[in-house]
Ligand SMILES: [Zn+2]
């Protein structure tokens with residue numbers, strides 16, 4: 219049996235969006251696989267997520283209320299819609315013809331098409347992504363035509379009932395098939411289902427009621443965002459057909475690499491060159507962090523390649539208050555150009571060292587090679 223999304227969230231049909239959100243948050247917490255001890259928590263969590271993905275979206279919820287689970291197969295045009303797959307709501311329509319069908323599908327015609335989503339790529343510097351920032355981007359989007367205020371009619375002229383469909387928005391077509399003559403109803407081609415038509419179209423938008431405009435949109439980027447994350451701004455996409463909702467603006471984030479830091483999730487990695495003597499004797503070394511210099515204690519006898527962790531010096535976790543860590547890998551630099559004094563000191567050092575005998579012990583197992 220099909221699952222009822224309202225039942226899953228434990229709410230009534232007419233519940234407000236706010237209540238839906240509340241119910242969702244409560245259940246998502248309850249069934250979160252990291253928290254819940256229930257054996258089927260994961261499945262329940264998924265069900266809750268899915269129910270909310272539908273009921274939490276005004277447009278999807280309306281579709282669901284009308285058409286049930288089926289509605290999700292229709293898509294909504296735009297980004298994930300069916301449009302791209304050559305499938306259209308009106309196609310289903312034609313197969314069924316008129317009569318009866320109209321009752322199931324509300325008005326008996328394809329609703330006005332939702333505006334398309336706009337997808338933009340946004341590059342951020344390493345720091346911008348780490349700290350978050352407000353960015354203004356310019357998008358070229360379809361908006362309501364200023365000249366006709368979206369009506370499609372030349373200002374001062376009248377909008378009249380469509381003469382082809384008499385305002386029904388549907389057009390009857392008679393087709394001859396091997397089964398005989400079939401009358402089908404399709405969306406009226408003249409008024410595109412609007413039921414009204416314009417005698418004198420607006421010269422700016424040619425009657426579409428929509429026009430391309432460049433628009434500056436301010437986007438708040440949260441701290442901790444990373445490459446591949448995306449931000450969805452509801453209703454900031456293209457204008458839909460008359461009476462339909464707007465599309466969304468989806469910003470896909472790309473974070474530029476940093477000269478010193480490398481990022482892994484919310485942790486930062488870097489390499490720190492230290493001198494031979496610093497590694498041997500130990501030192502307190504100033505290292506760069508996202509929040510300025512910080513001291514790292516390199517203890518005496520540190521080997522090249524040792525990784526040190528600087529707690530909470532990484533990137534703020536997305537939508538959280540805590541931070542990742544910074545990892546510093548020590549690279550011991552062997553001196554290449556030496557002064558006479560350095561050379562002499564190192565020669566004295568070499569005389570003191572026990573490395574010869576240490577190596578002998580180390581390779582001792584390889585009899586015959588190192589005797
Ligand atoms: Zn018409």
Ligand SMILES: [Zn+2]
Nearest residue numbers: 363366420423
């Ligand atoms: Zn216009």
